[in-house]
Amino acid sequence: MRKSVFLVLALASYAASAIAAEPIKIGMTEPLTGDIAASGTYVADGAKVAVSVINREGGVLGRKIQLILEDNKSNPKEAVATAEKLLSGDKVPVLLGAWGSTLTLAIMPRLLDYKVPMIVETASSGKITTSGNPYIFRISPPSSLEAKAFADKILNSFDPPIKKASMLVVNNDWGRGAADEFTKVLKSKGIEIGTVETMTGDATDISAQLAKIKQAGGDTVFVTTGIEQLTLVLKQAQEQRLPQRFVSTGGATAPDQLIDQAGSAADGSYHIVFFTPWFPEEAPHTDLAKAFIAEWKKQGYNPAGLTDGYRGYDGILTAVAAIKKAGKAEPAAIRDALWQIEVKGINGDIKFNKVGPSGSESGQSTPNIFIVQIKGGKVIKP
DSSP states (O other): OHHHHHHHHHHHHHHHHHHHHSOEEEEEEEOOSSTTHHHHHHHHHHHHHHHHHHHHTTOBTTBOEEEEEEEOTTOHHHHHHHHHIIIIISOOSOEEEOSSHHHHHHHHHHHHHHTOOEEESSOOOTHHHHSOOTTEEEOSOOHHHHHHHIIIIIGGGOSSOOOEEEEEEESSHHHHHHHHHHHHHHHHTTOEEEEEEEEOTTOOOOHHHHHHHHHHOOSEEEEESOHHHHHHHHHHHHHTTOOSEEEEOSSOOOHHHHHHHHGGGGTTOEEEESOOTTOGGGSSSHHHHHHHHHHHHHTTOOGGGHHHHHHHHHHHHHHHHHHHHHTSOOHHHHHHHHTTOOEEOSSSEEOOEEESSTTSOEEEOOOOOEEEEEETTEEEOO
Protein backbone atom coordinates (compact mmCIF):
# COMPACT_ATOMS: atom_id res chain seq x y z
CA MET A 1 0.00 0.00 0.00
CA ARG A 2 2.83 2.37 0.98
CA LYS A 3 4.56 1.60 -2.33
CA SER A 4 1.35 2.44 -4.24
CA VAL A 5 1.03 5.78 -2.45
CA PHE A 6 4.64 6.67 -3.13
CA LEU A 7 4.20 5.69 -6.77
CA VAL A 8 1.11 7.87 -7.16
CA LEU A 9 2.89 10.80 -5.52
CA ALA A 10 5.95 10.31 -7.71
CA LEU A 11 3.83 10.21 -10.87
CA ALA A 12 1.93 13.33 -9.81
CA SER A 13 5.20 15.13 -9.12
CA TYR A 14 6.57 14.06 -12.50
CA ALA A 15 3.39 15.19 -14.27
CA ALA A 16 3.51 18.59 -12.54
CA SER A 17 7.16 19.01 -13.51
CA ALA A 18 6.39 18.09 -17.12
CA ILE A 19 3.58 20.62 -17.28
CA ALA A 20 5.82 23.30 -15.78
CA ALA A 21 8.51 22.47 -18.33
CA GLU A 22 6.18 22.81 -21.31
CA PRO A 23 7.04 25.86 -23.43
CA ILE A 24 4.77 28.89 -23.49
CA LYS A 25 3.30 29.31 -26.95
CA ILE A 26 3.13 32.61 -28.82
CA GLY A 27 1.23 32.51 -32.09
CA MET A 28 2.30 34.60 -35.06
CA THR A 29 0.76 35.10 -38.49
CA GLU A 30 2.73 36.92 -41.18
CA PRO A 31 2.80 37.16 -45.00
CA LEU A 32 5.71 34.83 -45.75
CA THR A 33 4.59 34.40 -49.35
CA GLY A 34 2.56 36.61 -51.70
CA ASP A 35 2.69 40.32 -52.56
CA ILE A 36 4.21 41.55 -49.28
CA ALA A 37 6.31 38.51 -48.38
CA ALA A 38 9.62 40.36 -47.99
CA SER A 39 8.44 42.57 -45.14
CA GLY A 40 6.46 39.80 -43.46
CA THR A 41 9.49 37.52 -43.52
CA TYR A 42 11.67 40.23 -42.00
CA VAL A 43 9.17 40.73 -39.17
CA ALA A 44 9.07 36.99 -38.53
CA ASP A 45 12.87 36.90 -38.48
CA GLY A 46 12.87 39.62 -35.82
CA ALA A 47 10.50 37.57 -33.70
CA LYS A 48 12.75 34.52 -34.04
CA VAL A 49 15.75 36.56 -32.90
CA ALA A 50 13.85 37.75 -29.82
CA VAL A 51 12.71 34.23 -28.92
CA SER A 52 16.24 32.87 -29.23
CA VAL A 53 17.63 35.63 -26.99
CA ILE A 54 14.89 35.23 -24.36
CA ASN A 55 15.23 31.44 -24.28
CA ARG A 56 19.00 31.70 -24.03
CA GLU A 57 18.50 33.86 -20.94
CA GLY A 58 16.16 31.36 -19.30
CA GLY A 59 12.77 32.08 -20.88
CA VAL A 60 9.90 33.44 -18.80
CA LEU A 61 8.26 32.03 -15.67
CA GLY A 62 10.87 29.25 -15.76
CA ARG A 63 9.69 28.07 -19.19
CA LYS A 64 10.93 28.45 -22.74
CA ILE A 65 9.03 30.39 -25.39
CA GLN A 66 7.75 28.49 -28.43
CA LEU A 67 6.97 30.65 -31.47
CA ILE A 68 4.31 29.08 -33.68
CA LEU A 69 4.56 30.88 -37.01
CA GLU A 70 1.95 30.65 -39.76
CA ASP A 71 1.99 32.03 -43.31
CA ASN A 72 -1.08 34.13 -44.13
CA LYS A 73 0.08 34.34 -47.77
CA SER A 74 -0.71 38.09 -47.99
CA ASN A 75 -4.39 37.09 -48.21
CA PRO A 76 -7.21 38.02 -45.78
CA LYS A 77 -8.93 34.62 -46.03
CA GLU A 78 -5.67 32.86 -45.34
CA ALA A 79 -5.05 35.24 -42.44
CA VAL A 80 -8.35 34.17 -40.85
CA ALA A 81 -7.48 30.51 -41.43
CA THR A 82 -4.09 30.90 -39.73
CA ALA A 83 -5.67 32.69 -36.79
CA GLU A 84 -8.28 29.95 -36.44
CA LYS A 85 -5.53 27.31 -36.45
CA LEU A 86 -3.45 29.16 -33.85
CA LEU A 87 -6.40 29.95 -31.59
CA SER A 88 -8.44 26.75 -31.74
CA GLY A 89 -5.79 24.21 -32.67
CA ASP A 90 -2.62 25.41 -30.97
CA LYS A 91 -4.57 27.28 -28.26
CA VAL A 92 -2.03 30.09 -28.04
CA PRO A 93 -2.69 32.60 -25.23
CA VAL A 94 -1.47 35.58 -27.27
CA LEU A 95 -1.11 36.41 -30.97
CA LEU A 96 1.32 38.60 -32.90
CA GLY A 97 0.72 39.87 -36.46
CA ALA A 98 -0.52 40.18 -39.14
CA TRP A 99 1.54 42.83 -40.99
CA GLY A 100 -1.14 44.30 -43.30
CA SER A 101 -4.14 46.33 -42.15
CA THR A 102 -6.59 44.32 -44.27
CA LEU A 103 -5.10 41.08 -42.92
CA THR A 104 -5.32 42.32 -39.33
CA LEU A 105 -8.90 43.59 -39.71
CA ALA A 106 -9.92 40.19 -41.10
CA ILE A 107 -8.56 38.43 -38.01
CA MET A 108 -10.02 40.76 -35.39
CA PRO A 109 -13.48 39.12 -35.04
CA ARG A 110 -11.73 35.84 -34.11
CA LEU A 111 -10.06 37.59 -31.18
CA LEU A 112 -13.49 38.45 -29.82
CA ASP A 113 -14.67 34.87 -30.34
CA TYR A 114 -11.73 33.30 -28.50
CA LYS A 115 -11.01 36.22 -26.14
CA VAL A 116 -7.29 36.17 -26.93
CA PRO A 117 -5.19 39.37 -27.14
CA MET A 118 -3.21 40.27 -30.25
CA ILE A 119 -0.16 42.51 -30.49
CA VAL A 120 -0.30 44.40 -33.79
CA GLU A 121 3.25 45.03 -34.94
CA THR A 122 2.86 46.75 -38.34
CA ALA A 123 -0.69 47.51 -39.51
CA SER A 124 -1.58 51.21 -39.55
CA SER A 125 -5.28 51.57 -40.45
CA GLY A 126 -7.15 53.73 -37.95
CA LYS A 127 -10.00 51.18 -37.95
CA ILE A 128 -7.87 48.69 -36.05
CA THR A 129 -7.93 50.63 -32.78
CA THR A 130 -11.21 52.52 -33.20
CA SER A 131 -13.60 49.67 -33.99
CA GLY A 132 -14.13 48.61 -30.38
CA ASN A 133 -12.00 45.49 -30.09
CA PRO A 134 -10.58 45.23 -26.54
CA TYR A 135 -8.15 42.47 -27.53
CA ILE A 136 -6.05 44.68 -29.83
CA PHE A 137 -2.74 46.17 -28.62
CA ARG A 138 -0.85 48.01 -31.34
CA ILE A 139 2.84 48.93 -31.12
CA SER A 140 3.05 50.40 -34.64
CA PRO A 141 1.81 53.93 -35.41
CA PRO A 142 -1.55 54.43 -37.11
CA SER A 143 -1.39 56.47 -40.31
CA SER A 144 -2.88 59.45 -38.46
CA LEU A 145 -0.01 59.52 -35.96
CA GLU A 146 2.58 58.98 -38.70
CA ALA A 147 1.17 61.81 -40.83
CA LYS A 148 0.95 64.20 -37.88
CA ALA A 149 4.51 63.45 -36.81
CA PHE A 150 5.69 64.01 -40.37
CA ALA A 151 3.92 67.35 -40.56
CA ASP A 152 5.08 68.50 -37.13
CA LYS A 153 8.68 67.25 -37.09
CA ILE A 154 9.87 66.48 -40.64
CA LEU A 155 7.98 68.60 -43.18
CA ASN A 156 9.96 71.79 -42.65
CA SER A 157 13.27 70.00 -43.24
CA PHE A 158 12.64 69.61 -46.98
CA ASP A 159 14.66 71.90 -49.21
CA PRO A 160 13.19 73.04 -51.50
CA PRO A 161 9.95 72.94 -49.48
CA ILE A 162 6.96 70.83 -50.44
CA LYS A 163 4.36 73.01 -52.15
CA LYS A 164 2.29 70.54 -54.16
CA ALA A 165 2.09 66.80 -53.61
CA SER A 166 0.36 63.77 -55.13
CA MET A 167 -0.41 60.37 -53.60
CA LEU A 168 0.20 56.90 -55.04
CA VAL A 169 -1.09 54.17 -52.72
CA VAL A 170 -1.99 50.51 -52.70
CA ASN A 171 -5.77 50.12 -52.89
CA ASN A 172 -6.47 48.62 -49.47
CA ASP A 173 -7.16 49.79 -45.91
CA TRP A 174 -3.50 50.69 -45.36
CA GLY A 175 -3.02 52.66 -48.56
CA ARG A 176 -6.33 54.48 -48.58
CA GLY A 177 -5.98 55.34 -44.91
CA ALA A 178 -2.49 56.75 -45.45
CA ALA A 179 -3.66 58.83 -48.41
CA ASP A 180 -6.51 60.30 -46.36
CA GLU A 181 -4.32 61.16 -43.36
CA PHE A 182 -1.39 62.62 -45.30
CA THR A 183 -3.75 64.62 -47.53
CA LYS A 184 -5.42 66.04 -44.43
CA VAL A 185 -2.24 67.16 -42.68
CA LEU A 186 -0.58 68.49 -45.83
CA LYS A 187 -3.63 70.59 -46.65
CA SER A 188 -3.61 71.92 -43.09
CA LYS A 189 -0.07 73.19 -43.78
CA GLY A 190 -1.17 74.98 -46.95
CA ILE A 191 0.21 72.38 -49.35
CA GLU A 192 -1.76 71.74 -52.55
CA ILE A 193 -2.75 68.18 -53.42
CA GLY A 194 -2.38 67.22 -57.07
CA THR A 195 -3.91 63.78 -57.63
CA VAL A 196 -4.50 60.65 -55.57
CA GLU A 197 -3.85 57.45 -57.51
CA THR A 198 -4.37 53.85 -56.36
CA MET A 199 -2.97 50.51 -57.51
CA THR A 200 -3.83 46.92 -56.67
CA GLY A 201 -1.33 45.10 -54.48
CA ASP A 202 -0.30 42.75 -57.29
CA ALA A 203 0.00 45.43 -60.01
CA THR A 204 3.30 45.41 -61.90
CA ASP A 205 2.51 48.08 -64.48
CA ILE A 206 2.02 51.45 -62.76
CA SER A 207 2.71 53.54 -65.84
CA ALA A 208 -0.85 54.91 -66.16
CA GLN A 209 -0.92 56.18 -62.58
CA LEU A 210 2.55 57.68 -62.93
CA ALA A 211 1.54 59.45 -66.15
CA LYS A 212 -1.38 61.11 -64.32
CA ILE A 213 0.92 62.14 -61.48
CA LYS A 214 3.41 63.60 -63.93
CA GLN A 215 0.63 65.54 -65.63
CA ALA A 216 -0.68 66.84 -62.29
CA GLY A 217 2.67 68.51 -61.67
CA GLY A 218 3.96 69.37 -58.23
CA ASP A 219 7.22 68.59 -56.48
CA THR A 220 6.56 65.51 -54.32
CA VAL A 221 4.88 62.10 -54.52
CA PHE A 222 3.94 60.19 -51.35
CA VAL A 223 3.90 56.43 -51.94
CA THR A 224 2.34 53.80 -49.68
CA THR A 225 2.93 50.16 -50.63
CA GLY A 226 5.21 47.22 -49.91
CA ILE A 227 8.87 47.06 -50.82
CA GLU A 228 8.28 44.86 -53.87
CA GLN A 229 5.86 47.28 -55.51
CA LEU A 230 7.77 50.36 -54.41
CA THR A 231 10.78 49.06 -56.32
CA LEU A 232 8.65 48.91 -59.49
CA VAL A 233 7.22 52.38 -58.85
CA LEU A 234 10.67 53.97 -58.61
CA LYS A 235 11.98 52.17 -61.69
CA GLN A 236 8.97 53.12 -63.81
CA ALA A 237 9.04 56.70 -62.53
CA GLN A 238 12.65 56.93 -63.68
CA GLU A 239 11.69 55.53 -67.08
CA GLN A 240 8.95 58.15 -67.43
CA ARG A 241 11.32 60.84 -66.16
CA LEU A 242 9.05 62.09 -63.41
CA PRO A 243 10.61 65.23 -61.94
CA GLN A 244 9.01 64.88 -58.48
CA ARG A 245 10.84 63.55 -55.44
CA PHE A 246 9.38 60.42 -53.83
CA VAL A 247 8.59 59.91 -50.14
CA SER A 248 7.52 56.45 -48.96
CA THR A 249 5.29 56.09 -45.92
CA GLY A 250 4.50 53.23 -43.56
CA GLY A 251 8.03 52.44 -42.43
CA ALA A 252 8.18 49.18 -44.40
CA THR A 253 10.40 50.09 -47.32
CA ALA A 254 13.77 48.46 -46.44
CA PRO A 255 15.93 51.18 -48.06
CA ASP A 256 18.94 48.86 -48.34
CA GLN A 257 16.86 46.43 -50.39
CA LEU A 258 15.70 49.33 -52.57
CA ILE A 259 19.31 50.28 -53.23
CA ASP A 260 20.03 46.70 -54.34
CA GLN A 261 16.92 46.17 -56.44
CA ALA A 262 15.97 49.62 -57.76
CA GLY A 263 19.51 50.89 -58.25
CA SER A 264 19.79 54.46 -59.46
CA ALA A 265 16.00 54.77 -59.58
CA ALA A 266 16.00 54.89 -55.77
CA ASP A 267 18.56 57.68 -55.61
CA GLY A 268 17.15 60.84 -54.06
CA SER A 269 14.09 59.11 -52.59
CA TYR A 270 13.01 59.69 -48.98
CA HIS A 271 11.63 57.06 -46.62
CA ILE A 272 9.72 57.34 -43.37
CA VAL A 273 11.05 54.64 -41.02
CA PHE A 274 10.49 53.71 -37.39
CA PHE A 275 13.97 52.31 -36.74
CA THR A 276 17.29 53.57 -38.15
CA PRO A 277 19.79 50.66 -38.04
CA TRP A 278 22.33 52.78 -39.97
CA PHE A 279 22.30 55.24 -37.08
CA PRO A 280 21.61 53.21 -33.91
CA GLU A 281 22.59 56.22 -31.83
CA GLU A 282 19.26 57.76 -32.93
CA ALA A 283 17.32 55.01 -31.17
CA PRO A 284 15.85 55.91 -27.76
CA HIS A 285 17.67 52.92 -26.23
CA THR A 286 20.98 52.83 -28.08
CA ASP A 287 22.46 49.81 -26.30
CA LEU A 288 19.35 47.74 -26.97
CA ALA A 289 19.37 48.77 -30.65
CA LYS A 290 23.04 47.86 -31.05
CA ALA A 291 22.53 44.50 -29.34
CA PHE A 292 19.59 43.72 -31.65
CA ILE A 293 21.60 44.62 -34.77
CA ALA A 294 24.52 42.48 -33.60
CA GLU A 295 22.27 39.49 -32.82
CA TRP A 296 20.45 39.84 -36.17
CA LYS A 297 23.74 39.75 -38.06
CA LYS A 298 25.11 36.94 -35.87
CA GLN A 299 22.13 34.78 -36.80
CA GLY A 300 22.74 35.44 -40.49
CA TYR A 301 19.63 37.42 -41.40
CA ASN A 302 19.59 39.92 -44.27
CA PRO A 303 20.74 43.34 -42.95
CA ALA A 304 18.20 44.98 -45.27
CA GLY A 305 15.44 43.53 -43.10
CA LEU A 306 16.36 45.33 -39.90
CA THR A 307 13.88 48.17 -40.53
CA ASP A 308 11.04 45.61 -40.42
CA GLY A 309 12.67 42.98 -38.23
CA TYR A 310 12.60 45.21 -35.15
CA ARG A 311 8.78 45.01 -35.24
CA GLY A 312 8.81 41.27 -34.59
CA TYR A 313 11.49 41.72 -31.92
CA ASP A 314 9.53 44.41 -30.08
CA GLY A 315 6.34 42.38 -30.44
CA ILE A 316 7.87 39.38 -28.70
CA LEU A 317 9.39 41.58 -25.98
CA THR A 318 5.91 43.01 -25.36
CA ALA A 319 4.22 39.61 -25.23
CA VAL A 320 6.84 38.18 -22.86
CA ALA A 321 6.66 41.22 -20.57
CA ALA A 322 2.89 40.75 -20.32
CA ILE A 323 3.24 37.02 -19.61
CA LYS A 324 5.76 37.76 -16.88
CA LYS A 325 3.52 40.47 -15.38
CA ALA A 326 0.49 38.16 -15.53
CA GLY A 327 2.39 35.37 -13.80
CA LYS A 328 0.74 32.80 -16.06
CA ALA A 329 0.20 32.10 -19.73
CA GLU A 330 -3.56 32.63 -19.84
CA PRO A 331 -5.27 34.98 -22.35
CA ALA A 332 -7.34 36.98 -19.84
CA ALA A 333 -4.39 37.52 -17.51
CA ILE A 334 -2.11 38.50 -20.41
CA ARG A 335 -4.67 40.97 -21.71
CA ASP A 336 -4.97 42.61 -18.30
CA ALA A 337 -1.19 42.73 -17.97
CA LEU A 338 -0.74 44.42 -21.35
CA TRP A 339 -2.42 47.52 -19.86
CA GLN A 340 0.10 47.60 -17.02
CA ILE A 341 3.48 46.97 -18.64
CA GLU A 342 6.13 49.40 -19.83
CA VAL A 343 8.67 47.87 -22.18
CA LYS A 344 11.96 49.25 -23.47
CA GLY A 345 11.77 48.45 -27.17
CA ILE A 346 13.95 49.01 -30.21
CA ASN A 347 11.62 51.80 -31.35
CA GLY A 348 11.28 53.28 -27.87
CA ASP A 349 9.14 52.83 -24.78
CA ILE A 350 6.06 50.68 -25.29
CA LYS A 351 3.10 51.61 -23.09
CA PHE A 352 -0.52 51.32 -24.13
CA ASN A 353 -3.06 54.14 -24.08
CA LYS A 354 -6.77 53.49 -24.46
CA VAL A 355 -8.28 54.27 -27.88
CA GLY A 356 -11.76 53.64 -29.23
CA PRO A 357 -15.29 53.30 -27.83
CA SER A 358 -15.62 53.53 -24.06
CA GLY A 359 -15.76 50.13 -22.43
CA SER A 360 -14.19 48.28 -25.36
CA GLU A 361 -11.01 50.27 -25.92
CA SER A 362 -7.99 48.99 -27.82
CA GLY A 363 -4.40 49.67 -26.77
CA GLN A 364 -2.15 52.01 -28.76
CA SER A 365 1.50 52.72 -28.07
CA THR A 366 3.22 55.87 -29.40
CA PRO A 367 6.25 54.90 -31.50
CA ASN A 368 9.10 57.09 -32.75
CA ILE A 369 9.23 58.22 -36.38
CA PHE A 370 12.26 59.13 -38.51
CA ILE A 371 13.06 59.93 -42.15
CA VAL A 372 16.07 58.87 -44.21
CA GLN A 373 17.19 59.48 -47.78
CA ILE A 374 18.94 57.34 -50.36
CA LYS A 375 21.77 59.26 -51.93
CA GLY A 376 24.70 57.94 -53.93
CA GLY A 377 23.71 54.35 -53.17
CA LYS A 378 23.76 54.92 -49.41
CA VAL A 379 21.24 55.66 -46.68
CA ILE A 380 21.84 59.08 -45.13
CA LYS A 381 20.27 61.52 -42.74
CA PRO A 382 18.66 64.17 -44.97
